[in-house]
Amino acid sequence: MDVRRLEVLRELQLRGTVTAVARATHRTPSAVSQQLKTLEREVGAPLTERSGRGLVLTPAGEALARAAADVAVAIAHAEETWRTYLASPEGRVDLALFPTGGSMFLPRLLGAVRAVPGLEVVATDVDPVHADFARLVPDFDVVLALAVGPASGWGDRDIVAVHLLDEPLDVALPVGHPLAGRDAVTPADVAGEPWIGVPADFPYERLLREVERVAGSPLRVVQRFSDTRVTESLVAAGEGVALLPRFTSGAPGSGVVLRPLAQLAPARRIAALLRRETVERPSVRVVLDALRTIAADLTA
Incomplete structure (x- = not known):
């Protein structure tokens, strides 16, 4: 799984809409949707589903978004451990x-x-x-x-x-x-x-x-x-x-x-x-x- 695509899923969990994710990550909405579809193919399970005119996370999507947060925590911890070591x-x-x-x-x-x-x-x-x-x-x-x-x-x-x-x-x-x-x-x-x-x-x-x-x-x-x-x-x-x-x-x-x-x-x-x-x-x-x-x- 690509870390950047996990970040997109995490942003959708936090922000609630593809439009908000696109704005925050400086992507187009179609690019965000494409990242999510690619991630679904990688994991072999549906991560989002339609709700009205928008998308919501499936139970699998919620679980993977939480795991994406764990990955982000680990990366942040590694980066800040190094930064603390240096300064x-x-x-x-x-x-x-x-x-x-x-x-x-x-x-x-x-x-x-x-x-x-x-x-x-x-x-x-x-x-x-x-x-x-x-x-x-x-x-x-x-x-x-x-x-x-x-x-x-x-x-x-x-x-x-x-x-x-x-x-x-x-x-x-x-x-x-x-x-x-x-x-x-x-x-x-x-x-x-x-x-x-x-x-x-x-x-x-x-x-x-x-x-x-x-x-x-x-x-x-x-x-x-x-x-x-x-x-x-x-x-x-x-x-x-x-x-x-x-x-x-x-x-x-x-x-x-x-x-x-x-x-x-x-x-x-x-x-x-x-x-x-x-x-x-x-x-x-x-x-x-x-x-x-x-x-x-x-x-x-």
């Missing part, structure tokens, strides 16, 4: 992250990698409302992802998810609010307050429904914003209360205090997603180690 970790690491994740991790991360000669991190922010973080993995070395609630889908694909931390989501109250002096608040305490909510398709929306369920009464949402900085400024102005992430909200002087939400204790899970073969790169391991250290310091 320190170096090169460019492309990182995708959501805005508040950038606030939490990026300043310290850039400071940490600056101490490694020849290592460069280039970061791109992504919209956390509409991002399918796992789908970003083929185009970035590391994707800093978040999930609210139990379903993330990260484990459904042949990628590595490195858990970094669970960040609590607290109730944000204006300084001087009658509830601000408490150690924690309950859904019943805040159900009657005006709320600064989020767009209906934002993951936090389901948490507001949970507050309603436990409190036994609907919430009155007076404004909706996806930008936590706007939400925090409105809370500080006394326009309402909100759920905000603990590590990037309520700084001294912000006019906002954060209180844990008893009975629900909502949180968002933050992880680094990447290809299995990418983990073998020393430059990527330096970035992962730095992310783990920052996460440990935040939760401490």
Whole structure:
């Protein structure tokens, strides 16, 4: 089996369409299809099948794609072993992250990698409302992802998810609010307050429904914003209360205090997603180690 044709199959598993594979590998769609047909002849089994107007992997195709990932891991490991032998970790690491994740991790991360000669991190922010973080993995070395609630889908694909931390989501109250002096608040305490909510398709929306369920009464949402900085400024102005992430909200002087939400204790899970073969790169391991250290310091 030709390694390059295995790479094409692996890309189809990750990217989902022949067109996406062609674009990523600088081939034409017909060239990609031809590579897949040649690989099928080599292995003697159908690897793809029609689904609507596109292709999906057969069970044999899925199995061989996983094996192709193993081959890619072995090649990457051999290349990086040699590179490590010759020099320190170096090169460019492309990182995708959501805005508040950038606030939490990026300043310290850039400071940490600056101490490694020849290592460069280039970061791109992504919209956390509409991002399918796992789908970003083929185009970035590391994707800093978040999930609210139990379903993330990260484990459904042949990628590595490195858990970094669970960040609590607290109730944000204006300084001087009658509830601000408490150690924690309950859904019943805040159900009657005006709320600064989020767009209906934002993951936090389901948490507001949970507050309603436990409190036994609907919430009155007076404004909706996806930008936590706007939400925090409105809370500080006394326009309402909100759920905000603990590590990037309520700084001294912000006019906002954060209180844990008893009975629900909502949180968002933050992880680094990447290809299995990418983990073998020393430059990527330096970035992962730095992310783990920052996460440990935040939760401490």
